[in-house]
Structure formats: structure tokens, C-alpha cells
Amino acid sequence: MLTHLINTTSGEAYINGIDVTRDPKAALIGVGTVVETPEFYTYLTPKETFELLGQLIGMSSEKISAETSSILEMVKMTEWADKKIGTFSKGMRQRIALGQAFLDEPSIIILDEPTSGLDPRGMAEMRDVLKNIGNGRDVTVVMSSHMLHEVSDLCDRVAILNHGKLILDDTIDAITSRSGARQIIIKLDHTPTTDDVAKVAAISGITSASRFGVDIEAKMPSEFARSPDLFKAISDLGIGAYNMYENESLEATYLSLIKESR
Amino acid sequence: MSLTESFKFRRGKVSITGDDLRQSLVIAKNEMRKFLRGRKILLFILLAALFLVIDIALPAFYWEEFGTFLSTPEAIMSWHASNVSFIVLLGAVLFASFTIVSEFEERTYLLLFTRPVKKTAIFVGKFLACYVITLLVILAFYGVSAVHSLVLEGAVTSKTFTSIGMSMAYIFALSGLAVFFSCISKKGSISALMTFFLVLMVPQIISVILMVVQPGGDYWYLLNIAGGSISSIFSSTVQISKALITLFLWGAVPLVLGWLIFLRREA
Known part of the structure; x- marks a missing residue:
């Protein structure tokens, strides 16, 4: 139109x-x-x-x-x-x-x-x-x-429409931190063991950790996800972590909003 | 007052400005370029040339049979002009019947219609290009026919210009009809077939039925009868203004209907 x-x-x-x-x-x-x-x-x-x-x-x-x-x-x-x-x-x-x-x-x-x-x-x-x-x-x-x-x-700004109605209009940052929590995916040089997952979960600031395919998914408050201390803490674990990135949270927000608006 | 404003006029919701006319010419120029770079123009010229070759070769090889018949400049031009209506139909089928529908079929409308240009300007530009390309070939056809008349009889009848005028009106009529089919069709091939068969056959069938039902009637309002004046002008008295108005209406009515449909048409 x-x-x-x-x-x-x-x-x-x-x-x-x-x-x-x-x-x-x-x-x-x-x-x-x-x-x-x-x-x-x-x-x-x-x-x-x-x-x-x-x-x-x-x-x-x-x-x-x-x-x-x-x-x-x-x-x-x-x-x-x-x-x-x-x-x-x-x-x-x-x-x-x-x-x-x-x-x-x-x-x-x-x-x-x-x-x-x-x-x-x-x-x-x-x-x-x-x-x-x-x-x-x-x-x-x-x-x-x-x-x-x-x-x-x-x-940098997203508007979500559902059945022709605007259900969200905000910046990406605001949307991804709406739930107050973020997910980080940690990649290891081997398939994660239960021990690796437990070590990650024990890091101060991380609220939970679990296996995510061949990686580990760690959940934490938004402010901690952006802290340089997180990199150091995971590196210091000695579990063979070579990469980490933020998991798609827009999708989670989208799905929850669609569910709410039904 | 700017040039744009000086051209501006309004009739309800429809307005045409100088800028719209300029855009129509840009569209027409591009459409002409499409025709000239495509294969259809070659086919069109080839078919028109074929008619000329036959028209020139037949009398040359069989002069005894044709000599008496083609004894005046009028007869020679009438001989050639009898093919004009079919060549015009070919032009309408090859160009006008595709001009609108191809934008949707080839998805180029996503490029053109999202620009600040009125659909009316697009419509006018495309029709103009179809009209001009057919007219140019028809003028060339008349040119060669006139040379043939000069060679055989040493003269060209002034009725040739009247016949050209009638041809121009016939091009308008057939292009208008073809553009209408182009506006209502989903596919160019369907539009082309509708143009060809409906223009070629339906008026013929109607006129035959009418002549059977009421022999000797004057069916001047039929498209084929009005179009027939392109060649009959050389040998009999034709009510030129009546034929011109008839042909104009045969083009204008479908053209306006097609334009209205095009304005509302979505992919």
C-alpha cells in the first residue's frame, strides 16, 4: 500500500x-x-x-x-x-x-x-x-x-505486526532485553560434557546453563551479557571454549508476543 | 506559473500535468526501444514486406491477368491498401496486446509502478508507443506502394493520403481494442489470441449474419466495414467522417475501459 x-x-x-x-x-x-x-x-x-x-x-x-x-x-x-x-x-x-x-x-x-x-x-x-x-x-x-x-x-528499530495490528515498536536493544535475560552460546573444541556445563553454570552472574546441540547455552541478566568479565570467566574455565555469541532473542520475543496477542 | 502548472487541469479525481506528459514520453521512448530491440519488430516488418513482395510480384509475373485490373493509380493503391487492415491487426497483436499485461507477467511493474509516476502516464506512454510503431510500418508500406504506383502508372493518386488517414484511425481502433485485452488478461499470449480472433472473426461473423438477415443494409458501424474504407476509398464513394468517427469510437471506448481497469489493477 x-x-x-x-x-x-x-x-x-x-x-x-x-x-x-x-x-x-x-x-x-x-x-x-x-x-x-x-x-x-x-x-x-x-x-x-x-x-x-x-x-x-x-x-x-x-x-x-x-x-x-x-x-x-x-x-x-x-x-x-x-x-x-x-x-x-x-x-x-x-x-x-x-x-x-x-x-x-x-x-x-x-x-x-x-x-x-x-x-x-x-x-x-x-x-x-x-x-x-x-x-x-x-x-x-x-x-x-x-x-x-x-x-x-x-x-536498529523493529516494529512487529500481527494480523494487521502493530504489537511492538522499539529498538533492537530494548526488544532483546525485554525479558531481562539474554542467552549466550558458547562453542567448545569438543562435545560438551556434563562437567563442562556445570562449570559454566557455576560462573557468578550466569543464572543457568544447558547443552544446546554441540554447544552450551548460558542464560544471564542483560547487563552481565555485555560485561568483559564474562569472556575472561569462560576462558579461565579451561574447557576449550573458542567462540561465543548471543543467541537470537528477537525470535523468542516475537514468538511470545504472537502468543500473547492471540 | 511553472510549465507543469500551466498544463495542469482537473476533472474530478483525474489530473494530468506537464510532468505526467513528460513521463509518458519517457515510457513511450522505452517501449519503442523494447520493440526495436526485440524480435517482434523483425517479424512484423517481415510480414509487411511479404505482403508487398506478393503485391508487386504477382502483377509482374502475371501481367496479362492483372494488367487490365491494375490500369490506374487508384487501382494499384487499392490493391496494396487491401492488405493494410491485416497488417494493422498484426501490429496490434504483436505490440499493443502485450504492452500492459507484460508488465505484470514479467514482474517489471514492481520497478515501474513504485516510482512517482501516475498509472495514467504509463498507460498513455505505452499506447503511444504501440500506435507509433504500427504507424511507422504502415507509412513505410504506403511509401513502397506509392513507388510501385509511380513505376507502373507514373502517378500516385491523392486519395492515398485519405487512405493513410483512415489507416491511422484503424490503427487507433485496433490498438485500443488490443490494449483493452492487455488490461484484462493475465497472460500476453491470451491477450494476443483474443485480439487476433475477436478482431478478425467476430466482426466478419456479425456482418455475415446481418447481411443474411437483412440483405443490402448499411452496416457502417461494424469494425470491418469501417476498416474496409482504407481500400474502398480508391474505388467508391466513402463517407469519410462517418467511418472516421466509427473507428475512433471502436478504439476510444475499449481504451477508456482498459484504462479504468488498469487504474484498479493489482498484480
Whole structure:
């Protein structure tokens, strides 16, 4: 509805203060979009595609030319600038899709499931580009996704919708510490023994520990999870710990919120 | 007052500005580029050329049979113009019947429709491109036909220009119908088949039925009868304004209906 692909039956939706249901053209000025995995005009090259879209939104030839070079560099497609898009892989097309959204320095970029339908390599490439799109730019990126690991990896603010109702809108940090506890996954150079788990559970500040596949999952208060003392304490155990990372807690929060809202 | 504002007018919820017209031209230019880089244009030119070759070769090889018949510039141009309506139909099938539906079928609408551009501007641009590409081939066809007339009879009848005018109206009618089918179809192939068979067969069947039911009637409002004036203009008296209005309505009504459907159409 925000990108005017679906007609509204009722209500209003504003972009930069303009109701997209009343004046979609005015509302979408200064907005770049990537909806799922769009297809391109296969007879055009990335340069020609940017030229077409740039002309459509009223950019000058000079500006189109200047922005095309920098955007293609950003999405790592410079060497493919003059090749027909018809020959591109899905991942490459999606990078071009992301690039075109940056034409004319938009103030808002709407990404709807930007990695959907991509193979693992395409997803990784896309995520790599997405991580850096805000660098040095005054732009708000609105991304919708069902992949919660991707959301917690890329976003700093999350809104959760359930059956069309907003049930949460907060920063990632606030959401992940909502329950007051965090989970840390500790990787060992061997399969954890009961003794290893007990040693971890005995660390002061850790509330519980258990086997988590071939790793150990430790639960602790939010503030302790971010303490440098935790690293030292686990290292000092001498249980062969070589890596630790925070377990996905957005998913747990999401599932509990969905359950609550039923 | 800016250029955009000077062009602006409103009729209820629909408004067209100078910027919308500029965007329509950008869309039309891209659509033309698509046609020119595709295979359909080659097929279209090839089929039009085939008609010309047959029209020129037959009299050349069988002059005894054709000599009396093609004895005036009017007769030569009528001979060629009798193929124009079919070539226009081919143009409508190859270009206009795909122009809207292809955006949905090929998912390029996700790229185009999410930009600050009105659907009306997209619709106008696409129709314009389909109209122009068919017209260019038809003009080339008339050009070669005129040269043939010059070679055989040393003259080209001024009725050629009237016939071109009728052809332009016929292109509008068939493109309008084809764009309508393109707006209501899920697949380009379905739209193309509907355009081809409904335009080629349905008016013929209706006119045959009418002529059987009421022989000698004036069925000027039928698409094939109005379109037939493209060639009959050379040999008989044709009510040009009546034929032009008929062809205009045959194009305008489906075009407006197609536009209304397109405005509400979602993937």
C-alpha cells in the first residue's frame, strides 16, 4: 500500500506527511523501493535502466550519469554496467534493484523482503550491501522481513505486526532485553560434557546453563551479557571454549508476543 | 506559473500535468526501444514486406491477368491498401496486446509502478508507443506502394493520403481494442489470441449474419466495414467522417475501459 501497488479499501498511509492513498505520485517523490525480487527490462543494461528510471523521476542527464557510477560501485556491479540485465543472476539483479532505489538521493528507502527468493550466496551478497547502505547517507531504511536473524542483524528499530495490528515498536536493544535475560552460546573444541556445563553454570552472574546441540547455552541478566568479565570467566574455565555469541532473542520475543496477542 | 502548472487541469479525481506528459514520453521512448530491440519488430516488418513482395510480384509475373485490373493509380493503391487492415491487426497483436499485461507477467511493474509516476502516464506512454510503431510500418508500406504506383502508372493518386488517414484511425481502433485485452488478461499470449480472433472473426461473423438477415443494409458501424474504407476509398464513394468517427469510437471506448481497469489493477 505504501508503494501504491495495492489499492487501499480504507484508511490512510503517510510518507513524509503526504497521504499515499490520495496522492501517490507526490508521496513517492524522494522514496526508493525494492519490492521482493523485481524483474528488469532484460533488453536494458544497468546504466540504461538507471537512465530510464532517472529520466522518469526528472533527474538531469549529468546527475543520472554521476549517480550511476557511484551507485554501481556501492552495489559492486561496476564491471557489469554495460551488460544486458537479461544475462544476470538473481542475486546480481537484486543488487541492481537495490541500486536503483538510491537514485536521486532518496530520504526513505522501502525494502520489502529484499532477500526473498535468493540463493544463500545471493542472500549473503545482498546482506553485505544492506549492512553498509546507511553509511554516510541521510536516509531512513524501512525493511519488511520474516527472517528475524536478518532483521536483528541489519535493523536498529523493529516494529512487529500481527494480523494487521502493530504489537511492538522499539529498538533492537530494548526488544532483546525485554525479558531481562539474554542467552549466550558458547562453542567448545569438543562435545560438551556434563562437567563442562556445570562449570559454566557455576560462573557468578550466569543464572543457568544447558547443552544446546554441540554447544552450551548460558542464560544471564542483560547487563552481565555485555560485561568483559564474562569472556575472561569462560576462558579461565579451561574447557576449550573458542567462540561465543548471543543467541537470537528477537525470535523468542516475537514468538511470545504472537502468543500473547492471540 | 511553472510549465507543469500551466498544463495542469482537473476533472474530478483525474489530473494530468506537464510532468505526467513528460513521463509518458519517457515510457513511450522505452517501449519503442523494447520493440526495436526485440524480435517482434523483425517479424512484423517481415510480414509487411511479404505482403508487398506478393503485391508487386504477382502483377509482374502475371501481367496479362492483372494488367487490365491494375490500369490506374487508384487501382494499384487499392490493391496494396487491401492488405493494410491485416497488417494493422498484426501490429496490434504483436505490440499493443502485450504492452500492459507484460508488465505484470514479467514482474517489471514492481520497478515501474513504485516510482512517482501516475498509472495514467504509463498507460498513455505505452499506447503511444504501440500506435507509433504500427504507424511507422504502415507509412513505410504506403511509401513502397506509392513507388510501385509511380513505376507502373507514373502517378500516385491523392486519395492515398485519405487512405493513410483512415489507416491511422484503424490503427487507433485496433490498438485500443488490443490494449483493452492487455488490461484484462493475465497472460500476453491470451491477450494476443483474443485480439487476433475477436478482431478478425467476430466482426466478419456479425456482418455475415446481418447481411443474411437483412440483405443490402448499411452496416457502417461494424469494425470491418469501417476498416474496409482504407481500400474502398480508391474505388467508391466513402463517407469519410462517418467511418472516421466509427473507428475512433471502436478504439476510444475499449481504451477508456482498459484504462479504468488498469487504474484498479493489482498484480
